[in-house]
Amino acid sequence: MNNIFNVIPDAEGGSCTILLYGEIGSYADVTAKETVVQLMEAAKQYSRINLRINSVGGEVATAIAIFNAIRSIKSDVIIYIDCIAASAASFIAACGREVKMSRYAQLMIHRPMGMAFGNADNLKDYTSHLEQIENILCDIYSKRTGMSVDEIKATYMDGQDHWIDAEEAVRLGFADEIYDDLEISVDSSLTPEQKCEHFTTSYLETLNVSHKNNTQMIKRIQTMAAFAKCADEAAVMTKLGEVVAKAEKADKLQQENDSLKEQVKNYQEADKKAKDAAITAEVEAAVQDGRIGENQKEHFVNLLHSNPESAREILKSLKPKKRVPSFNSGKTPEQDRVKTVAELMHEREIEVTAKL
Numbered sequence: 065m066n067n068i069f070n071v072i073p074d075a076e077g078g079s080c081t082i083l084l085y086g087e088i089g090s091y092a093d094v095t096a097k098e099t100v101v102q103l104m105e106a107a108k109q110y111s112r113i114n115l116r117i118n119s120v121g122g123e124v125a126t127a128i129a130i131f132n133a134i135r136s137i138k139s140d141v142i143i144y145i146d147c148i149a150a151s152a153a154s155f156i157a158a159c160g161r162e163v164k165m166s167r168y169a170q171l172m173i174h175r176p177m178g179m180a181f182g183n184a185d186n187l188k189d190y191t192s193h194l195e196q197i198e199n200i201l202c203d204i205y206s207k208r209t210g211m212s213v214d215e216i217k218a219t220y221m222d223g224q225d226h227w228i229d230a231e232e233a234v235r236l237g238f239a240d241e242i243y244d245d246l247e248i249s250v251d252s253s254l255t256p257e258q259k260c261e262h263f264t265t266s267y268l269e270t271l272n273v274s275h276k277n278n279t280q281m282i283k284r285i286q287t288m289a290a291f292a293k294c295a296d297e298a299a300v301m302t303k304l305g306e307v308v309a310k311a312e313k314a315d316k317l318q319q320e321n322d323s324l325k326e327q328v329k330n331y332q333e334a335d336k337k338a339k340d341a342a343i344t345a346e347v348e349a350a351v352q353d354g355r356i357g358e359n360q361k362e363h364f365v366n367l368l369h370s371n372p373e374s375a376r377e378i379l380k381s382l383k384p385k386k387r388v389p390s391f392n393s394g395k396t397p398e399q400d401r402v403k404t405v406a407e408l409m410h411e412r413e414i415e416v417t418a419k420l
Contacts, residue, residue, distance in 0.1 A: 121151025
């Protein structure tokens with residue numbers, strides 16, 4: 065089967081679909097390196113990942129790496145078993161995330177198998193290794209279903225292939241619910257590999273338009289200068305994440321700049337109000353001491369705004385026509401009034417008479 069493991073953006077934008085279709089292994093369609101990279105990159109971009117499985121299984125080590133990657137990412141992962149999740153693929157589906165199973169799909173569980181070559185000691189070591197793997201898988205299935213490890217071993221680790229349909233999988237706890245939106249008929253006489261091939265071909269036809277559009281979009285992006293060095297979709301997504309991060313940083317700086325501009329504007333308005341108040345007080349003082357008349361107020365206010373130095377020179381040159389009472393002297397207006405010469409001479413006469 066050709067490797068068609070893809071990250072396909074969904075229509076709503078906040079989620080994507082990843083197809084885990086094909087044999088699993090370092091030699092096979094779905095490798096640990098490619099799968100884990102795709103999962104990590106998708107998790108940076110999408111809050112929800114729909115992981116769709118159609119696989120006859122493969123290498124346990126590769127499947128364990130994928131299993132751990134699915135468990136580690138923060139995105140909400142929904143697992144769909146579209147056709148077959150057999151052997152190693154079955155415990156990927158048991159990773160603790162939500163599992164939905166097509167009414168026409170099957171799980172297959174059996175003891176881990178392998179081939180060994182060597183002397184008796186080599187074979188003993190290999191047998192011990194298989195037993196360790198079996199214990200790990202039983203623990204995974206146990207945590208998924210709620211059955212004990214002993215129940216899992218007794219039921220599924222007897223050397224037979226155990227095929228489980230959707231209804232039984234939900235009843236036993238291997239899946240959470242059944243969905244009916246993929247009514248793709250698969251001939252029951254086909255081998256599991258043939259079923260997977262047939263389903264994959266049929267299912268990809270339903271995705272063909274959106275998949276082509278996605279590929280074309282990636283190619284268009286790669287023509288842009290910033291993305292010219294991106295070799296594949298994963299590199300494009302990584303670079304796009306960097307661009308988005310820079311844009312968000314620029315937005316934040318713009319917000320801070322706008323806030324500072326608003327503060328400066330407020331300071332300027334406050335400063336203008338203070339200057340206006342000071343000029344008004346300066347003109348009022350000139351009116352009070354008689355240097356200018358009431359009808360000249362507006363003229364001197366405008367002059368102090370337009371040419372303050374000249375305006376103040378003019379005001380300074382004008383002589384007050386009346387004394388302005390000092391409100392800091394503590395005297396009443398009558399006490400602070402300018403006395404006449406007759407009043408001063410009368411006060412002096414009283415002082416001289418008192419000394420006689």
